[in-house]
Amino acid sequence: MAVLTVAPLVTVLVGGISTQGWDRLQLLAANPAFKDLLTNTVIWVVAGTVGSLAFGTAGALALQHRLVKAKGAWRAILLIPWITPTVVAATAWKWFYSRDYGVLNSLLMSAGIIDEPVGWLTDTRIALLAVVLVHVWATFSFVMLMISAALQTIPQELYEAAKVDGAGPVRTFRSIVLPSIADIAFIVTLIVTVWTLNSFLPVWVMTGGGPAGATNILPVQLYQYFLQGDEGAIHVLATIQLLITIGIAAFYVQRTRRDPQR
Amino acid sequence: MTALNTTQHNRVRRPRLSTPVLSRFGAGLSYLVLIFLTVFGLLPVVVMIATSFKPADQIFRLPATLLPSSPTLTNYVNVFTSSDMPRAIGNSVLAALLTALITILLGGTAGYAIARIRFRGTGPISIGLLLGQLLPVTVLLLPLFKLVSSMGVLDTIPGVVITHLTIVLPLVTWMATSTVRSVPVELEEAAMIDGCTRLRAVRTVVLPVAAPGIVALGIFSFLQSWNEFVFASVVSRSMSSRTAPVALTDFAGQFQVDWGATMAAATVISLPITIVFLLVQRYFIQGMSAGAVKG
Numbered sequence: 001m002a003v004l005t006v007a008p009l010v011t012v013l014v015g016g017i018s019t020q021g022w023d024r025l026q027l028l029a030a031n032p033a034f035k036d037l038l039t040n041t042v043i044w045v046v047a048g049t050v051g052s053l054a055f056g057t058a059g060a061l062a063l064q065h066r067l068v069k070a071k072g073a074w075r076a077i078l079l080i081p082w083i084t085p086t087v088v089a090a091t092a093w094k095w096f097y098s099r100d101y102g103v104l105n106s107l108l109m110s111a112g113i114i115d116e117p118v119g120w121l122t123d124t125r126i127a128l129l130a131v132v133l134v135h136v137w138a139t140f141s142f143v144m145l146m147i148s149a150a151l152q153t154i155p156q157e158l159y160e161a162a163k164v165d166g167a168g169p170v171r172t173f174r175s176i177v178l179p180s181i182a183d184i185a186f187i188v189t190l191i192v193t194v195w196t197l198n199s200f201l202p203v204w205v206m207t208g209g210g211p212a213g214a215t216n217i218l219p220v221q222l223y224q225y226f227l228q229g230d231e232g233a234i235h236v237l238a239t240i241q242l243l244i245t246i247g248i249a250a251f252y253v254q255r256t257r258r259d260p261q262r
Numbered sequence: 263m264t265a266l267n268t269t270q271h272n273r274v275r276r277p278r279l280s281t282p283v284l285s286r287f288g289a290g291l292s293y294l295v296l297i298f299l300t301v302f303g304l305l306p307v308v309v310m311i312a313t314s315f316k317p318a319d320q321i322f323r324l325p326a327t328l329l330p331s332s333p334t335l336t337n338y339v340n341v342f343t344s345s346d347m348p349r350a351i352g353n354s355v356l357a358a359l360l361t362a363l364i365t366i367l368l369g370g371t372a373g374y375a376i377a378r379i380r381f382r383g384t385g386p387i388s389i390g391l392l393l394g395q396l397l398p399v400t401v402l403l404l405p406l407f408k409l410v411s412s413m414g415v416l417d418t419i420p421g422v423v424i425t426h427l428t429i430v431l432p433l434v435t436w437m438a439t440s441t442v443r444s445v446p447v448e449l450e451e452a453a454m455i456d457g458c459t460r461l462r463a464v465r466t467v468v469l470p471v472a473a474p475g476i477v478a479l480g481i482f483s484f485l486q487s488w489n490e491f492v493f494a495s496v497v498s499r500s501m502s503s504r505t506a507p508v509a510l511t512d513f514a515g516q517f518q519v520d521w522g523a524t525m526a527a528a529t530v531i532s533l534p535i536t537i538v539f540l541l542v543q544r545y546f547i548q549g550m551s552a553g554a555v556k557g
Contacts, residue, residue, distance in 0.1 A: 012401055055302075058295050067289035074296050076540050081303045083539045085489040087507040088532040092310035095521055103309050106326040137302065191396075198398040201491055205511060222400040226496065231404065238401040249396055253389060 012238045021239065024232045033213055041197075041217045043128060044135075048196035051136035053189060056143020063144070064151045075148075082141035090205035093134045097121050097206070121207050124214040131215050134202040139195060143188055150184040151177070190252050194245060311533075314338070314526035321522050337526035346501050347527050350509035353498075354488055357419050357505060361426045361487035362480045365434045369483075370476060373438025374464065378447070388439060394432035399492045402428065407496055417499040425493035430486045434479050441475035442468065478545035485535060506531045 028034050059078055063071055081089065096104050097120035105117040120130040154176065162172045200219035203209060209216035209224065218241050225233045308328070313321065315333040341347050376384050406425055415421035445468050453463040469476070491507045498504040504512075510531060513524045 012405060055299065059299050062292035062295040062299075065289055065292040068292050068296070074300070076543060077300055078296075078303055079540065079543060080307060080536060083485075083536050084307065084532050085507055085535075087489070087491050087510055088310070088528040089306065091510060091524060091528050092306040095313060095525065096306050096309045101322055101324070101326050101521075103305075103326050103328050106324075107328070110325070137306070140299070141303075194396045198396075198400070200400055219398060219400040222403070223492070226400075226403050226407075234404050238398075238404070241398050242401050245396055245398060245401075 012235060012242060020232065021236050025236045028233060028236060033216075036213055037216050037218065037221055040128060040213075040215065044132060044203075044217045045193060045196045047129065047132045048135045048139075048199070049189065049193045051132060052139040052143055052192050052196070053185075055136055055140035056188075057147050057185075059140065059144040060147035060151060063148055075145075078144060079141050081137050082139070084138075086138055086201040087205060089138055090134060090202045093137070093202070094121065094206045097130060122211050124211050127207055127211060127214045131203050131206055134206065135196060135199055138202065139192060143192060146184055146188045147181060150181040154180045186255070187252070190248055194248055197241070197244060197248075310525045310528055313521060314529045316522055318520075318522055337522040338530070340520075340523045341527045341530060345513070345523065345527070346504070346509055347506070347513075347530070349501050350504050350506045351530070353419060353422075353503055354506040357422045357426065357494075357503075358484045358487040360419070360423045361430060362483040364423070364427060365430050365483040366476060366480050369431055369434040369479070370438050372435045374442050374468075376435070377439045377442035378450075388436060391432045391436040395436075399429065403492065403496065406493065410497055416497060417503050419503050421497045422494050422503055422505060423487075425497055426487040426490055429490065429493075430483045433486075434483055437479055437482070438476075441472050441479065444475065445471045474545055478542060481538070481542060485539065488535060 062068065063074060068074070096102055099105065099117050099119040099122060102120070104120065105114070108114045109117070118126070121127050158176050158180075159172065162176055167175065198219055200217075200223060203215050203217060203220050204223060207215045209220045218237060222234060222237050222241070225237065312329050314337050315335070316330040317332060317334045317336060320327075320330055320332075375381075376388055406428065410416055410421045410424060413421075413424070415424065449467045449471065450460075450463045453467045454460065458466065488505075489507065490505075491511070494505040495508045495511070498508060510524070510527055513520070513527055
């Protein structure tokens with residue numbers, strides 16, 4: 001296992017953190033497209049993570065409601081996006097998004113929401129958000145499962161005690177639900193952030209980074225450099241991506257260490 | 263404890279006591295959220311399946327309709343008779359089976375060792391396994407590609423399996439640790455007091471109890487390998503090792519895309535495993551949430 005993961009990492013870091021790597025970085029950074037690449041990556045990570053957490057948490061809270069029936073069936077249906085292979089999902093979405101023949105445009109037009117077809121994947125202003133939505137689609141089930149599990153660890157007695165003490169729903173949510181799910185929510189946020197940062201397939205399959213670099217993000221650019229065989233650039237970008245990931249991981253380890261309960 | 267059981271249990275035991283948990287999110291709002299998420303989650307899947315049954319002349323008809331007006335199996339026949347897909351699916355099955363088998367053998371043994379045998383560094387090792395999950399595949403791409411080609415297994419199924427093991431093995435080892443921990447250690451001790459060796463105790467006591475969990479981990483590994491694209495796309499150069507997801511992008515990457523056949527191929531790749539997963543999902547939810555709740 002060490003050979004399979006640690007050795008490759010060392011190669012990347014040695015190649016990236018060197019005078020050659022530094023020179024190459026400056027060369028890359030001089031290109032205006034590099035700034036767009038970083039901006040896109042930030043938008044991608046923030047919007048993807050927030051979207052996934054919001055959809056997943058909403059689903060978990062809805063599933064937790066005591067009057068909701070057939071919880072198992074709802075949960076199973078909502079797992080389908082998570083199980084579907086990402087390549088399959090991205091291909092289906094690409095067809096769904098198609099400007100001329102896609103069902104999305106025809107549905108929205110017949111509902112009177114839009115007047116003319118939208119180029120979901122070809123318009124530089126919306127393409128990035130359109131692919132973010134696919135990433136959210138593919139990951140929200142995971143968030144839902146985790147938050148759901150956390151919600152179920154709250155003993156019923158706590159709610160009853162809160163009611164006896166006269167706490168309203170908002171107060172109950174703030175003082176009982178939030179603190180109880182905080183730990184898992186923290187871990188889930190980290191995991192989803194890293195997943196989003198490393199997510200490559202939706203963009204690659206649907207737009208390949210286009211139109212005009214509008215959806216280009218770090219992992220996609222890395223793959224492209226790989227196809228071009230540009231090792232110097234791979235080392236530089238891989239080092240950047242690795243350092244961000246290590247930063248997030250260190251944050252996680254530090255926080256788990258500090259907590260005496262673990 | 264599964265999510266499902268707890269809820270039902272509570273409902274049976276205290277039918278009328280409990281407060282509306284989050285009454286601000288009333289039942290109606292909850293249903294709205296669930297319906298919205300279901301439509302969002304299923305729409306692309308429905309479009310995929312519906313398109314796969316559309317005859318060629320309906321696919322590019324305007325305005326686009328969701329359902330085919332005269333369903334046909336032509337697209338499926340095309341995929342199975344005049345494309346590389348059957349070969350690719352065969353490759354995928356083989357690679358995924360090998361990955362699952364090796365992962366269970368190695369990951370299960372390592373997981374047992376971490377859970378049961380005290381040795382220096384168990385803590386850092388299990389954190390390391392978890393963090394291994396966070397490594398970007400695109401970062402590992404070049405070094406792993408070099409490794410695989412220096413081993414001379416480029417464009418072979420073992421080559422694909424090696425790359426898939428890097429993704430699956432650390433995570434499954436970590437999950438296997440909690441599967442083993444869920445078996446009471448007293449069972450093993452009792453067997454050993456009765457004169458069993460540790461190996462015999464594992465075989466006759468731990469394995470039968472942990473069997474459902476181990477099967478679930480095997481299915482999980484199979485799925486991970488089945489779905490993997492990035493490594494497979496660079497290791498497999500030709501049809502001799504190309505896996506189904508890679509073959510699917512070949513389909514959709516052509517200049518004139520045959521969307522009917524592409525969607526039929528996509529359905530063939532995803533539907534069987536989706537059904538299998540839904541049948542066994544309870545075990546995964548159990549394992550995953552147990553791990554997460556304990557931190």
